[in-house]
Amino acid sequence: MSFYGFPYPTRMAIVRLADGGLWVWSPVALTDELACAVEALGPVNHIVSPNKIHHLFLKEWADRWPEARLYAPPGLARRKPELSFTAELGDGAEPAWAGEIDQLIFHGSFAMEEVVFFHRPSQTAIICDLIQRHDSEKMRGWKGMLMKLDGLVGEKGSTPREWRLSFIRKEPARTARQKLIEWQPQRLLIAHGECAQTGATPIIQSALSWI
Numbered sequence: 001m002s003f004y005g006f007p008y009p010t011r012m013a014i015v016r017l018a019d020g021g022l023w024v025w026s027p028v029a030l031t032d033e034l035a036c037a038v039e040a041l042g043p044v045n046h047i048v049s050p051n052k053i054h055h056l057f058l059k060e061w062a063d064r065w066p067e068a069r070l071y072a073p074p075g076l077a078r079r080k081p082e083l084s085f086t087a088e089l090g091d092g093a094e095p096a097w098a099g100e101i102d103q104l105i106f107h108g109s110f111a112m113e114e115v116v117f118f119h120r121p122s123q124t125a126i127i128c129d130l131i132q133r134h135d136s137e138k139m140r141g142w143k144g145m146l147m148k149l150d151g152l153v154g155e156k157g158s159t160p161r162e163w164r165l166s167f168i169r170k171e172p173a174r175t176a177r178q179k180l181i182e183w184q185p186q187r188l189l190i191a192h193g194e195c196a197q198t199g200a201t202p203i204i205q206s207a208l209s210w211i
Contacts, residue, residue, distance in 0.1 A: 009192065011189075025126060026049065027057050054128055072087070105176065105197070123184070125183065133192070186201075
């Protein structure tokens with residue numbers, strides 16, 4: 001996948017909740033093969049967009065599983081009125097996944113606020129665009145150089161610099177970062193770049209130290 005011509009490999013995540021239903025986070029392009037693999041896991045009950053950029057494939061998923069509940073991050077329902085959202089995500093977990101998946105919003109940006117999740121059973125922080133750690137081997141040429149200058153490449157990857165500047169109110173974001181750290185995640189799952197199977201808390205602290 002590319003974003004304005006820049007290479008942007010993207011991943012999604014699926015959680016099987018205690019009731020057997022699936023919670024789908026930041027869905028990617030839907031193919032027949034992927035749909036079959038998903039249906040083998042269980043019924044799709046919840047489709048979640050973590051920020052107002054990650055909406056490109058929501059309709060495909062909603063059309064395939066019309067009984068699923070569709071959740072919008074702050075600002076997306078107004079931006080995409082053609083999508084029939086069930087609810088807008090807030091700072092507290094939805095009743096359907098409370099006790100299994102926690103959530104909070106990084107407030108304070110005039111451009112975009114992202115909803116971050118924490119899967120309790122696996123101690124995994126699920127973060128979309130706030131932390132990006134693209135593979136340095138794949139970031140080549142002048143576009144790769146710009147990605148590196150933007151601080152989005154390798155183990156020290158962080159938040160796009162232009163997005164950082166949009167946080168004109170830092171205190172709400174600092175509050176969110178502190179709560180995220182207090183969850184003490186062991187694993188980090190991100191949409192763009194290298195995830196971490198251990199030591200997620202210090203990675204998050206470092207990546208979000210700009211706040």
